[in-house]
Amino acid sequence: MTQYPPFARPVAHRGLHDRQRGIIENSPSAFTAAIERRFGIECDLQLTADGEAVVFHDDDISRLVGGNKLVRALSANELTALPLLESATSDCPQTFAAFLDQIDGRTPLVIEIKKQANAKDTSELAKRVVQTLATYQGPFVLKTFDPRMIVAVRRQGFSGEIGIITYGYDKPEWYGDMPAQTRFVLRHLLHYPWTRFTFISCEQTALGLPAIRLFRALGFKVMSWTVRTADQAKIARHNADQIVFEGFDPDA
Template sequence: MYTIAHRGASGYAPENTFAAFDIAADMNTDLIELDVQLTKDGHIVVIHDDKVDRTTDGSGFVKDFTLKELQTLDAGSWFGPEFKGERIPLLEEVLKRYHPEIGLLIELKGHASQIGLEKAVGQLLGRFSFSIHHIVQSFSIKSIQTFHEMYPSVPTAIITRPSFGMFSQNQLNAYKSVANYVNIKYTRLNRYLISSARKNGLKVFAWTVRDPKTAAKLQDMVDGIVTDYPDFISKGG
């Protein structure tokens, strides 16, 4: 079972920064989950929101900044003064730092402005030998379908919040045609849901776990747990 650090060890350091990623690495995480978007000048940066306001000292949409402008922003002080000066990373920098020791679970943000993101991410991963340690995911099945058609050798995942504790067969057919995993909100999980996914050839991740009791309960049920606290996952479990 994979321990997956949600935006890095984001319970301990500002999300989607090297501070959070390094702590996750020290905690022997298997995968670092992160979010990617394109800048105004076409660089792939690691940030969750479509605007920089919540996690930096700047204001505005990511798509309206050049890389140089984004890298002047402080992405750490909002979390704590000891993280002042943390920057928004490039996906390429993250790959260089951790490949191939730690895999990445890369979320493609589905904003309408992110035209060409699938191709850009796939081309970058190709420079790192399409390691099986890296997985590309999205809430948007259309985005994953686009990515999968261009880069079928790269594992993919659909992020989902299933209604009524189950998938329809139509959903499962759509998912398994383009993805290897379903990443399910943990509060919607049940054994029937997990079983139906696996019967259709899909492995199951659970997001986002923030307490040890839930982590312990899920460890024997799923193939990976996305958590802000990677040290909550027992490696013996």
């Protein structure tokens, strides 16, 4: 496995955000701050009602812009006109295309394609992401929790690096009503024969899982999320090749 650029520097989780300073996650200001510090950028993609990829983490808009609608119930124009709550500069969410224009190859990107509600949404978001990246010249990798999304992206002709995001599947508040058999497959990365992911993004407390250790021993790069303290970073760096961080300075 090669050492591709998104593993060269710590990766700022949803940009280098700081709500107390009015710099909100996944905002243009957070991305500018990460670029200024030479950090990589992790961001999240969702699908709008009109089939556009937008940089937004949550399924609904309540936490970040207010209201009770789902992202996929709004058009891209509607969502990108809503100011992010507590933004000092009245930043609004961006389309994926606008985000790529902002970054313009200045720092490596780790792009998370969020899990979608159904197979139709999965294929639509995969198609839009691959289309939008077709002419982008900067370094990037894709990643997702959803094995179906990896397959969907490959079916759209994407041949670059794409990772599986995983954890111990031991947190009911995260996995909800997911069947035990599905959790077993995901925890042990048993989908590899058909997903053929090229790297792993693992929650920092799960780096000791046998499957993670095995794939890393085989040469797969492992990125660890979300690291929030220097002590966590020290542990993660022993068991992973790079960290996704927030809330502290990994260069200190």
